[in-house]
Amino acid sequence: MSAVETVPGTSTPSRKRSKWDEDEGEDEQLTYVPQPKKRAKPKSIRPAPSASENVDSSRSASPSGSQSTGSTSRQKPTHSVYVPPRTHHPPIQASRSVYSYERLNQIEEGSYGVVYRARDKQTGDIVALKKLKLEEEKNGFPITALREIYALMSCRHENVVGIREVVVGDTLTQVFVVMDFIEHDLKTLLGTMPAPFLQSEIKTLMLQLLSAVRHCHQNWILHRDLKTSNLLMNNRGTIKVADFGLARRYGDPIGVGGLTQLVVTLWYRPPEILLGATTYSTAVDLWSIGCIFAELLLKEPLFQAQGELEMLSMIFKLLGPPTKNSWPDYSSLPLGKTISLPSPQPHQFRTKFPYLTSAGLDLLMSLLTYDPEMRITAEEALEHPYFTESPVPKHPDLFGSFPSAAAGEKRRKPFNSPTAPRGANLNFLNDSNLSP
């Protein structure tokens, strides 16, 4: 959590904070200052520590001794940051009922289920409720939903959509994931906004995206479906990575047990997966980020291919076909020998992105690199000179706000043009409409 404070380009937290964010920053303290945990439900309230029993309070919460024994006169050692006090751990708590929320409107429906906008009856917070489809499941709770919930819970970050809880309905097949409601997704926004993002804005968005992905990778989670429609954006200039439906844990060594190639939306899919690799890694997410970067610059997706072969040829065209130097392992990939490479030619980055600075172009090319081993990592990308050269990243608070399609708001027309004089036109319209 301490990373939250150092992330570049995070917005100042909005004043309206949910009861779920309260503990942020506390973890940074080295010594233990007891605080009544508000998160706990009344059922499990711990003895409220008073100032005088400062030292003993965490001990009394520990299962061993509720009373002070002889040796408690000894000063309790201060805890290191690696082992927070026991009281910081959440209690074991059952899911609440979905009736804690009031359904407002449907946001979207996908293969995974339906998403609703809802209001928390207790706090009044607006949230997104995602109903999981469980009826046709033959193998118990679907592993994909399990991965998504697990990934969201273990990757809490300023730029990852926040999971609040998982609630249940009356039967065992009704499960809803409760997430923060975010007004926009980047894809719809790019399609409707009047002018493209400025360089300074793109830098801020990229920094946020990269720090979210770095955080996921640090927690051993691959996203595997990064694309603009999975990036949500609020009206305070902060983007949140969402939809961890294809995410999964990975280990070291990577890909034990094999990974599926049926991941990442085609336009954002890296060449190694297109060529059938089963032991891919964090680099797949970085390729997708490269595609997103290009899309922010172009205001339209970079590779709009119909099929996998067309996708590969588009990549070959932009990057130039892979060579022994640019991708040593190319020929050892399952499909590496079956595809005939076009004749060698230089890359086309400069012609495609004529207005990008050389630092920006370097970052883009480092992300869209053939060899996954040579592709830049999220950690390295965050240190790229592109982000420090002028124009510097814009502070998120200075971003404009947009009408939210998900909340049912409509873009207001920039101006209302005067209507034509009534009398004259009416006759004309009537005439033409009446003739059959």
Place this chain on the structure above:
Amino acid sequence: MATLYPLASLAQIENTPSKQDGIPDDLEEDLRAYGCKLIHQAGILLKQKQVAVAAAQVLFQRFWFVTSMKQFGVGDIGMGALYLASKLEECPIRMRDLINVYDLLLQRASHALVGKSVDMFQYHPMSYFGNTFYDMKDALVVAEMQILKRLGFNVHVVLPYGTLINYLRVLELTNREDVCTKAWGYLNDAHQTPVYALYQVPTIVCAAILLATRQLQIPLPSEPPACWWELFDADWEDVWSVGGSIMRLYRKRTEEEKNRVVGLVNKKDVRSWLEENAPQAGSDSTSAMSVT
């Protein structure tokens, strides 16, 4: 920093749901341990990875802090926990395999219950047209869902093995293979106790090292102000209590006690046991009520 794993609250520890239903402490303890043994045995027969088995046992132990054994049997919940943990650890198993293995384990246990020797045991596979499989499958699906629901889908588990290796390195004990093996074994055995749902991993690892080094008579700095466990953010009382929980596993049980546990794998058996032993259980619960 990653999200912290959940631990039982003080109220949950003092008054477990099973206790509220009149199940005595020692019986709950033994049933927990037996459920975990079944998970372990099933894991071995399925050639499942130890990480999945250990994670299943942790989830299993957490479950009984929010649910009474009168409501669900330790057999079903153990099966559900192993199925769920296998998905979480990215090594899913087939329902049919798991059900077959549990059927075998339970048949073998009830065979021993009537006093026959293990050599005489012969497994009778479930009938192709019978309902056993479908009943067990339904129970498995319900168990998995109930675990998820009652744990609030917070199924984050942190296993202790990596921490043990680090601590043994710090204590310069890695060259003593006997210490490593013993401490590792205590960590595994601790999975049959509720400690992973009660204490933080460093405390449990310290207890395992404490037991191993005491048994092998290896002195470690233990006088204030230089106590080795303080280096790892553990409190002596907690370490001692975890050690006690682990050692209680090895306590001699009478035949009667052993059979009682094996006979109470199902919730139906637990319910009828509670009816038979109601007067005693009733007085227990009332005395507990008057204390609190």
